[in-house]
Each structure stands twice: as C-alpha cells, then as structure tokens.
Amino acid sequence: MVGLLTTGNIPKGGFICEYAGEILTRNEASRRINLNEQNLGMNYILVMNEQREEGNSTNITIIDPSKKGNIGRYLNHSCDPNCEIRSVRVDCPIPKIAIFAKRDISAGEELCFHYNGGQIEKQPKFEGKTCLCGAVNCAGFMPFNNLLF
Numbered sequence: 001m002v003g004l005l006t007t008g009n010i011p012k013g014g015f016i017c018e019y020a021g022e023i024l025t026r027n028e029a030s031r032r033i034n035l036n037e038q039n040l041g042m043n044y045i046l047v048m049n050e051q052r053e054e055g056n057s058t059n060i061t062i063i064d065p066s067k068k069g070n071i072g073r074y075l076n077h078s079c080d081p082n083c084e085i086r087s088v089r090v091d092c093p094i095p096k097i098a099i100f101a102k103r104d105i106s107a108g109e110e111l112c113f114h115y116n117g118g119q120i121e122k123q124p125k126f127e128g129k130t131c132l133c134g135a136v137n138c139a140g141f142m143p144f145n146n147l148l149f
Ligand SMILES: C[S@@+](CC[C@H](N)C(=O)[O-])C[C@H]1O[C@@H](n2cnc3c(N)ncnc32)[C@H](O)[C@@H]1O
Pocket: 001, 002, 003, 041, 042, 043, 044, 073, 074, 075, 076, 077, 078, 130, 131, 132, 133, 142
C-alpha cells in the first residue's frame, strides 16, 4: 500500500498540500464508490461535511482525486493522525480541501489524517474493511461517511 512520507520537519499548523480532485455530486460519488467496491479498488473519494453556522444545514463537498488530483491522494487514514483536513475558501463558495499538520511532524514520518474527521460511524457493511494504521487507539476498521451509501 502506498503512503506519503515527509522528507522535512513540518511545524504544527503547517500547510502540507491540497486534497485536489474532481468535485462530484452525491449521486456521481455514490455511483463511483459502488463501482469501486465491486472492483475491490481503493477509495480516494473524500467527503467534507461542514455544519453551517446558521440553522441545522450542512455544506457537503465531495472530491475525487483518482483520475485528476495531486499528491494529497496518497495520505493514508490513521486513528491517531498527525494531519487534519480543513476547508479553505478563496473567492469561491466551493471550498478547497487543505491538509495541515495537527502536531509537529519529524522528517521520515508518514503523513496521515482521519478519514472521517474523528467521527467514526460503525456500520456492519464495512466492518470487514480492516484498518492497518497500527495506532494504539486503532478502531480496527476503516471509517467512512455514510452519506454516500
Ligand atoms: C486516499 S487512498 C490512500 C493511498 C493508498 N494507500 C494508495 O496506495 O494509493 C485510500 C485507500 O488507501 C487504503 N488505506 C488508507 N489508509 C488505510 C488504513 N489505515 N488501513 C488500511 N487501508 C488503508 C484504503 O484502501 C483506502 O481506500
């Protein structure tokens, strides 16, 4: 399995890279994920779910870097991550998804973030997908965002 390691030290809060890719509708994301599951492929689709300040509504951004993307696609999931994702808006209501260091990171460490932003939802369908992060607090399974299933 491919992952991304840093060759230099990165300070806490440091910008690492964008999680760049195609922006998908929910229907298209579901279609691609289901197809991917059938082909036993890796899933690169990321869902950013932001709670709006006013009301109960949420803002959902779905990125697929599998065909058009950047190095951000190689960050693996960890249950004890050293990076985190945040939405960044620059003159556009559609956010960019940016990856930042959650703590000081030393050269040689693998960069990883929590694929569901720390909110693990255990669903029987995906309990079989084992998490290999190796963290002491590893949940044992990969998290996923149930919006697309
Ligand atoms: C965004 S890609 C990360 C890069 C990927 N490892 C690769 O080789 O291209 C996400 C996929 O990597 C694998 N993956 C990432 N983190 C993992 C983990 N902690 N345990 C098991 N598989 C993981 C899963 O197959 C997941 O669908």
